[in-house]
Amino acid sequence: MARAWPVPGLRPRARFRAAAGLVIVTRWREMMSYRGGTLAGEDIEELHNMRVSSRRLRAAMDAFEAAFPRAEYRGYLRQVKEITDTLGDARDLDVAMERLDALLPQMAGDERAGLRGLIARYRAQRAREDPHIAALFERLEAEDFGPRLEAFVAEHTGVVATELNPQPT
């Protein structure tokens, strides 16, 4: 699992409002850094890292809700939740297949056919998840979600994403 990106400029005596902007922008950019790898689908760790980042982002948005106007903020939060859930469906299947694969050598000979059958069923289900993920990110792009979120955060916290420019460790 990839480490969380450090939050630039976050100090112990920060104001809650400014901290909200710093953390949310950093977690948003961190999550989106895994977009290309997730869509390529060559390494399941990319999707895992993106999902973990999306959960960090969601936790940060829950924590800092008080810094934003509630109704509009809830709309952004719902969208982030949808990202986590969509990635979660695929990740759950990746984990289930990995665990079943690891269990195979521990099972008796006559028990393995069942596990193999289940793995094959999960593999077929997993293949159907990729188009959902691609469609979600296409929609986010078409709706300009990222720039709108960053502008919303800047308006209410004063933190400008392009100036903050968070990076991995």
Add this chain to the structure above:
Amino acid sequence: MAKPRHVRGLDPDRRLRFNGRRILVTRLDEVYAYDGDVADPARVRELHDMRIACKRLRYLLEIFDVAFEADLLPYIDEVRALQDVLGDIHDCDVQVPMLEEHLAWLGAREGAAARELVAAATADGVAADDEVAYQSFAGSLADTRHDTERPGMHALIARRRRERDRLHAHFVSEWARLKRERFRARLEEALGGP
């Protein structure tokens, strides 16, 4: 899933520590709200809700850690360990019904294949030699069976149930230890006064 409680008295223009403490104390209280239920292994929903409450608390401790002088890492580790064991219990609670559903799915596929065979045999009409026709039908029917897949599913279900019992016993003992070691009071102390 229980929704997080609204936290009163937050002021976004005050320091992170002032607001973080209020939020953390409320989320800590939510974890302890399940104290009376979770010793009972049948309380599946409460165990799941406590896992979510632990997850919220852990993430918030990580987010607000920077604002506190005390080292919150040992508390984060304790909450993460509790969250992990509750997560493993939840995995078992989710997986057993999924495996049972898979068994039912195998049965449904067999049923559908058998119905197709009967329909095909009926459409073909009665063969001249009854015994040959029967053997052919029985052979085709046997090919649609998933008998070889069932032992593995039953073994996996039994394994997950045993694992669930072991995990729950471990969780109960860890939760008792945290209470004995005054985890809540120590964390509240680490967060300091309002």
